[in-house]
Amino acid sequence: MTEATIFDKILHGEIPAQIVFEDDSVLAFRDVHPQAPTHVLVIPKKKLARFSELATAPVADVAAFFSSIAKVANHLGLEKNGYRVVINNGRDAQQSVEYIHAHILGGRALSWPPG
Numbered sequence: 788m789t790e791a792t793i794f795d796k797i798l799h800g801e802i803p804a805q806i807v808f809e810d811d812s813v814l815a816f817r818d819v820h821p822q823a824p825t826h827v828l829v830i831p832k833k834k835l836a837r838f839s840e841l842a843t844a845p846v847a848d849v850a851a852f853f854s855s856i857a858k859v860a861n862h863l864g865l866e867k868n869g870y871r872v873v874i875n876n877g878r879d880a881q882q883s884v885e886y887i888h889a890h891i892l893g894g895r896a897l898s899w900p901p902g
């Protein structure tokens with residue numbers, strides 16, 4: 788059992804968050820430090836710490852996570868102009884919360900490459 792993170796606490800309603808979407812497999816809420824007009828984090832309800840753990844996760848769980856990310860972006864009305872999905876994995880990517888999360892960024896033109 789890994790240590791409870793801030794996202795475990797949001798998932799269990801122990802600390803508040805601006806929830807924008809929820810279904811059986813994911814919870815989506817606004818990032819507290821938004822980097823774009825729309826910046827939402829999507830977490831699977833079945834906890835994994837990192838993206839790299841998807842390598843050994845049941846394929847149905849992986850599919851549900853990715854499908855839900857697209858669903859959230861559609862729900863937020865981002866599909867017309869586009870958006871970016873980012874998953875930071877580990878130290879060099881500056882993952883700061885050890886609970887896998889996808890960032891959905893949209894609402895402005897995003898530069899490339901990322902820093």
Ligand code: DGP
Pocket residue numbers: 793804805816817818819820828874875881882883884
């Ligand atoms: P990452 O660097 O990929 O681990 O991104 C973690 C994100 O989590 C970061 O953009 C800020 C966000 N964050 C950290 N603490 C909280 C919190 O308590 N509430 C919300 N909504 N977001 C948080």
